[in-house]
Amino acid sequence: MQLADIGANLTHAAFRDDLDAVLARARDAGIAAIVVTGTTLEESRRAAALAQAHPGLLHATAGVHPHHARECGPETIPALRALVAQPGVVAVGECGLDFNRNYSPHPDQEQWFVAQLELACELEKPLFLHSRDAHPRFAAILRAHRDRLPRAVAHCFTGEREELRAYLALDLYIGITGWICDERRGTHLLELVREIPRDRLLLETDAPYLTPRDLRPQPRARRNEPAFLPHIARRVAQALGRPAGEIAAETARNARELFAL
Numbered sequence: 001m002q003l004a005d006i007g008a009n010l011t012h013a014a015f016r017d018d019l020d021a022v023l024a025r026a027r028d029a030g031i032a033a034i035v036v037t038g039t040t041l042e043e044s045r046r047a048a049a050l051a052q053a054h055p056g057l058l059h060a061t062a063g064v065h066p067h068h069a070r071e072c073g074p075e076t077i078p079a080l081r082a083l084v085a086q087p088g089v090v091a092v093g094e095c096g097l098d099f100n101r102n103y104s105p106h107p108d109q110e111q112w113f114v115a116q117l118e119l120a121c122e123l124e125k126p127l128f129l130h131s132r133d134a135h136p137r138f139a140a141i142l143r144a145h146r147d148r149l150p151r152a153v154a155h156c157f158t159g160e161r162e163e164l165r166a167y168l169a170l171d172l173y174i175g176i177t178g179w180i181c182d183e184r185r186g187t188h189l190l191e192l193v194r195e196i197p198r199d200r201l202l203l204e205t206d207a208p209y210l211t212p213r214d215l216r217p218q219p220r221a222r223r224n225e226p227a228f229l230p231h232i233a234r235r236v237a238q239a240l241g242r243p244a245g246e247i248a249a250e251t252a253r254n255a256r257e258l259f260a261l
């Protein structure tokens, strides 16, 4: 199986002590490419450094997560513009709206989502998008930029049918995580994933978060890592009634196309 993990938070403290072992396990599991998520300026700088230290395997995004929108200022966009020009940085994001936790006020979230969206439009760079409990506002903002929108992924899709259809109408790629393995809150995705066109489906772990609940044995400290992506691929394949190898190859091809890897 050859897979691409399009969202892994490898700059997270959970990976500080054993990242090399995590990357070795990922390679052994058939993970050919990992996109390291940038969530703040500092984390984006570290993600870029990781990508440059492991060319070919690791790539990075540069952006500010809506949780951190309140920390943005006049330096944010120039700093992101410089980061996006660095080797190994393949997308603007993660950016978007999160009305679930509300760590930043909504006006700040919208302001810095739009600013990063416009940066991606200007640079014609792909977008790595986050939306949680923010539909339909999130879709409305994207629609307002529709004619200039670069390729983009709605990462960690956990929403309902109407939300999925709105994103597909915007031609977004859809990132599916181990949420689909969660018997408490993810079973609706087993059906919805069938509505995603073959050339729009992507897989991601969102490591160290969202460890698949049905993974046996559960990892130490329940830390998720890219090596668990084949487990998610098999669950998606089962839901689609197709061979896991085909899903792996298709989603890896989609990742290469989206991020120009």
Ligand SMILES: [Zn+2]
Pocket (backbone or CB within 6 Å): 094, 129, 130, 131, 155, 156
């Ligand atoms: Zn996210």
